[in-house]
Amino acid sequence: xxxxSAKKKPRxxxxxxxxxxxxxxGRGEPIRLALEEAGAPYDDVAYTKGVGAVTSLLKSGAHFxxxxxxxxxxxxxxxxxxxxxxGPKLKLVPESEESKYKINQYFLTIMDCQNEAHDxxxxxxxxxxxxxxxxxxxxxxxxxxxxxxxxxxxHFESVLxxxxxxxxxxxxxxxxxxxxxxxxxxxxxxxxxxPRAVARILKxxxxxxxxxRRVKIRPRIASYLESERRPKFSNGLYRHYDELDAPKKDxxxxxxxxxxxxxxxx
Amino acid sequence: xxxxSAKKKPRxxxxxxxxxxxxxxGRGEPIRLALEEAGAPYDDVAYTKGVGAVTSLLKSGAHFxxxxxxxxxxxxxxxxxxxxxxGPKLKLVPESEESKYKINQYFLTIMDCQNEAHDxxxxxxxxxxxxxxxxxxxxxxxxxxxxxxxxxxxHFESVLxxxxxxxxxxxxxxxxxxxxxxxxxxxxxxxxxxPRAVARILKxxxxxxxxxRRVKIRPRIASYLESERRPKFSNGLYRHYDELDAPKKDxxxxxxxxxxxxxxxx
Numbered sequence: 001x002x003x004x005s006a007k008k009k010p011r012x013x014x015x016x017x018x019x020x021x022x023x024x025x026g027r028g029e030p031i032r033l034a035l036e037e038a039g040a041p042y043d044d045v046a047y048t049k050g051v052g053a054v055t056s057l058l059k060s061g062a063h064f065x066x067x068x069x070x071x072x073x074x075x076x077x078x079x080x081x082x083x084x085x086x087g088p089k090l091k092l093v094p095e096s097e098e099s100k101y102k103i104n105q106y107f108l109t110i111m112d113c114q115n116e117a118h119d120x121x122x123x124x125x126x127x128x129x130x131x132x133x134x135x136x137x138x139x140x141x142x143x144x145x146x147x148x149x150x151x152x153x154x155h156f157e158s159v160l161x162x163x164x165x166x167x168x169x170x171x172x173x174x175x176x177x178x179x180x181x182x183x184x185x186x187x188x189x190x191x192x193x194x195p196r197a198v199a200r201i202l203k204x205x206x207x208x209x210x211x212x213r214r215v216k217i218r219p220r221i222a223s224y225l226e227s228e229r230r231p232k233f234s235n236g237l238y239r240h241y242d243e244l245d246a247p248k249k250d251x252x253x254x255x256x257x258x259x260x261x262x263x264x265x266x
Numbered sequence: 267x268x269x270x271s272a273k274k275k276p277r278x279x280x281x282x283x284x285x286x287x288x289x290x291x292g293r294g295e296p297i298r299l300a301l302e303e304a305g306a307p308y309d310d311v312a313y314t315k316g317v318g319a320v321t322s323l324l325k326s327g328a329h330f331x332x333x334x335x336x337x338x339x340x341x342x343x344x345x346x347x348x349x350x351x352x353g354p355k356l357k358l359v360p361e362s363e364e365s366k367y368k369i370n371q372y373f374l375t376i377m378d379c380q381n382e383a384h385d386x387x388x389x390x391x392x393x394x395x396x397x398x399x400x401x402x403x404x405x406x407x408x409x410x411x412x413x414x415x416x417x418x419x420x421h422f423e424s425v426l427x428x429x430x431x432x433x434x435x436x437x438x439x440x441x442x443x444x445x446x447x448x449x450x451x452x453x454x455x456x457x458x459x460x461p462r463a464v465a466r467i468l469k470x471x472x473x474x475x476x477x478x479r480r481v482k483i484r485p486r487i488a489s490y491l492e493s494e495r496r497p498k499f500s501n502g503l504y505r506h507y508d509e510l511d512a513p514k515k516d517x518x519x520x521x522x523x524x525x526x527x528x529x530x531x532x
Contacts, residue, residue, distance in 0.1 A: 061424035064375045076367045078374040080346065085367055101342045101351055108344040109330045115381075123389045124402060125409035136390060136402040143391035158327035 015041050016086075019054045019068040022046035024236025025189070027079045028067045030107075030182040034083065036224040037181060038090035044229065080108050083178050092178040099173060106159065106171045106179040110186050113152040117186075117193060118237045120144045120244060130241070141244035145197040149190065153205045156183060160207035168207045169214070176215070183208070184215035189238035197246035281307050282352075285320045285334040288312035290502025291455070293345045294333045296373075296448040300349065302490040303447060304356035310495065346374050349444050358444040365439060372425065372437045372445040376452050379418040383452075383459060384503045386410045386510060396507070407510035411463040415456065419471045422449060426473035434473045435480070442481070449474070450481035455504035463512035 016035060020028030028044075035042045045053045054066055063077035069085065076082060084104055087093035093103050123140040124133040156171070165174045171183065187208065190198045202209050215221055224230055233240075282301060286294030294310075301308045311319045320332055329343035335351065342348060350370055353359035359369050389406040390399040422437070431440045437449065453474065456464045468475050481487055490496055499506075 061421065062428065063371075064378070064418070064421045074364060074367065076371055078371045081367055081370045081374055084350075084370065098340060101340065101347055104347045104350065105329075105342055105344045108347055112330070119385065124405045125413070127409060127413055133405075136405075139390045139402075143393065147391070147393055152330070155327065155330045162328065 014072045015043055017043045017045055017070040019045050019057050019070070020066045021054065022051055023231055024234055025185070025231050025238070026067075026236045029185055029231075030079060030178070031067055031069065031082055031086065032229070033181040033185060033221065033224070034086055034090055034092055034178045036229075037176070037218065037220050038092060039220060040090055047229075080104065080111055083107055083182070087178050090178070092176070092181070094173045094175065094177070099177075102172050103177045103179045106156075107182055109152070109155065110179065110182045113148070114186055114189070114237065116144060116148055117190060120193075121239050121241065130239070134243075137241075137244060141194075145194055145246055149194075149198065150201060153201065153208055157205040157208050160211065169211065176218075180211060181215060181221075184212050184221075187212040188216070189233065192233040193238045193240050194245045195240070196248065200246065280338045281309055283309045283311055283336040285311050285323050285336070286332045287320065288317055289497055290500060291451070291497050291504070292333075292502045295451055295497075296345060296444070297333055297335065297348055297352065298495070299447040299451060299487065299490070300352055300356055300358055300444045302495075303442070303484065303486050304358060305486060306356055313495075346370065346377055349373055349448075353444050356444070358442070358447070360439045360441065360443070365443075368438045369443045369445045372422075373448055375418070375421065376445065376448045379414070380452055380455070380503065382410060382414055383456060386459075387505050387507065396505070400509075403507075403510060407460075411460055411512055415460075415464065416467060419467065419474055423471040423474050426477065435477065442484075446477060447481060447487075450478050450487075453478040454482070455499065458499040459504045459506050460511045461506070462514065466512065 018028060018031055018035075020026065020031075025032075032042075032044070043049075054068075057063070057068060058066070062075070065077065067079055067082060068075065068077040069082045071085075074085070076085060084100075087100070087103065088095075093099055120141045121130045121137050122128070122133065123136045130137065159171050160168045163170060163172060170176055170180050172179065187198070187202070191202075202212075216225070284294060284297055284301075286292065286297075291298075298308075298310070309315075320334075323329070323334060324332070328341070332343065333345055333348060334341065334343040335348045337351075340351070342351060350366075353366070353369065354361075359365055386407045387396045387403055388394070388399065389402040396403065425437050426434045429436060429438060436442055436446050438445065453464070453468070457468075468478075482491070
């Protein structure tokens with residue numbers, strides 16, 4: 001195995017190639033955020049070569065779904081797996097053995113919540129339109145807003161509070177990791193999808209609120225979010241359907257932040 | 267970081283401690299199968315110390331949900347993360363860098379299918395009983411049986427066929443990995459939950475059919491499956507509700523294997 005291992009070792013000076021659907025942040029976004037924060041050059045092939053490059057690669061049968069990352073001779077899929085590979089290369093995870101597993105653990109939990117956010121608008125089938133599963137979606141949305149989001153937020157707040165090394169600023173250790181970037185994106189996506197519900201409860205989780213705010217204004221992230229490299233939220237994983245958000249209340253005009261803005265745009 | 271890393275390094279001679287709910291295979295089972303195949307001593311604490319040991323650990327707030335693995339000073343959760351840690355320790359993953367990422371990739375895809383198998387009987391909320399979401403469950407079950415299972419099976423069959431190193435016997439490389447054990451468990455769980463549907467289609471995926479059969483008769487796995495250490499399928503992640511399985515057909519008496527047996531037991 002060692003001979004083969006040496007031969008197959010990816011050349012780290014090669015550009016990262018991301019294969020993902022164009023037009024939505026989706027499951028490609030935690031990868032883009034990490035590459036952007038690290039200032040690493042990458043090729044988002046759906047934009048540079050067209051979506052045909054993504055569909056062709058899928059036809060090989062080697063991957064179940066995008067995102068797929070190609071780096072040198074290595075070609076891997078599954079978002080948490082891609083982040084596991086990129087984390088140390090982009091210096092977005094500390095060097096200790098424990099850190100690798102704890103950050104992977106937090107990332108997987110963030111992905112669980114992200115997957116549930118997707119399933120809210122597709123509770124029956126990904127092959128059907130939202131319009132064909134609107135009634136079960138309403139029921140699932142209520143459960144997600146009232147039970148699941150608070151359960152996940154409570155957990156992340158508890159992990160942040162317990163991390164004395166960064167005074168509760170980051171999930172693990174003293175520096176930002178790729179899990180913190182994904183947690184920013186989760187909160188950002190939920191604020192887009194459920195602006196009333198999330199703006200109302202986020203203030204009950206001050207460390208999480210603060211992490212979202214601090215990541216958003218990091219120079220490289222802020223610059224990326226304003227660039228045309230950033231796909232805008234639309235009909236992807238995080239979707240905004242007004243009927244799936246919390247009911248409007250009289251005092252909603254007073255709710256500040258993105259939630260308020262989004263709401264007026266509808 | 268290196269000083270802390272050395273201090274925190276888990277002592278590998280310590281017994282593995284698994285914290286998971288008792289009474290169901292659930293998300294603990296891929297861990298048990300790996301430990302059993304490797305012949306590694308472990309403590310399934312819900313059985314040895316009672317379920318209180320699991321609920322107490324959850325109250326710490328450090329983990330979102332079981333399974334949780336404790337090994338020396340390391341305590342980690344999230345099933346794919348636990349397997350990533352155990353894989354090399356139990357020699358259930360080859361040593362090359364590529365193998366770690368490919369096997370993690372396949373494992374995560376198996377987990378995606380497993381999670382969907384769970385969501386079939388809980389399409390609206392994990393906080394509600396199945397009986398309170400029976401109608402959407404029926405719709406989701408039809409989609410899962412007819413669209414999703416074949417899509418996943420086709421993918422795994424394609425990966426097996428492409429692996430010339432084991433002549434299509436295993437997902438990656440020339441030996442069984444922890445992903446193969448999880449794939450066995452996925453097929454086994456689906457045969458339990460949807461016996462008619464899965465027995466009908468499994469024969470269309472001969473490599474997958476064969477992998478399931480071969481893992482089941484490996485000496486340590488066969489001995490484990492018959493032991494009282496193995497929680498039986500019941501009202502857990504994989505559940506059998508006759509109304510969620512494929513409709514009965516006249517020629518069903520002729521379908522061999524577990525599917526047929528399960529069907530007569532209803």
